[in-house]
Amino acid sequence: MEVTINLNGTPETHDVEPRLLLVHFIREKAGLRGTHWGCDTSNCGTCVVWLDGKPVKSCTVLAAMADGREVRTVEGLEQGGQLDPVQQGFMECHGLQCGFCTPGMLMTARALLDRNPDPSEPEIREAISGQLCRCTGYENIVRSVRWAAEKEATEAEEVTA
Template structure:
């Protein structure tokens, strides 16, 4: 069967097997290997991509289900040679060690910051709760997201926080953080 979707801002049309998972479509057919394939059971979250702006575990969504939708992978974060604040935050605050979970964590963080520009620590931890990191212990991941929130373009700039810290808890939270869904039709 043939599917058409927008991936990282470009429309793509490809032939796929009806049972092909989105993760395999992205990695094997489009060669977007930043999306990792981990547990095969939707537990680890390494395969998270954004579908219409919502974090989705691409190992539980068929490529055919993404037809007509906008898919964004970790390769789509960087714009015109500039790293996304989330990518920069993971570098500045050492939010990665082995890096295997990092693309999924970054995509979840991007969705969170798109919906909640100034999340507190609890909101960040809740947003990434569907993902497993076996190396960093989450503290530096949370700091990385806080750094990104403090450095979003157009964000109201407060005095620069000390390295490794993020926005203050006094900043307003605008909405509930996005939850990683098992598939695009799933509940958040």
């Protein structure tokens, strides 16, 4: 079957088997390797992307279910040559080690900050609770998200001043 997905603002059309998972469409058909595939059971969260603006684990969504819809991947966070504050936060606060879980963490953190620009530590931990990181104790990940929230608040204040 033919599937067209608006992937980070660009239509991607490919012939796929009806059983193809969205994560495989993104990686194998569209050639975007930022979305990682970790478990196929929705346990790890490395494959989180946005489907019509909402975070989903792309290993549990069929590509056919995304036909005609908007999908944003970690590659879509950077805009106009500028890293998203969440990406900057992960760099500044060492929010990654091996980097495998990072794309899913970034997408989840961005979604959190979009709906709650000033989350508390418990709110951050709850938001990323569906993401497994086998390398860290989550401390630097939480710091990275707080850094991004504070950066965005500072930038917003500068704009209104």
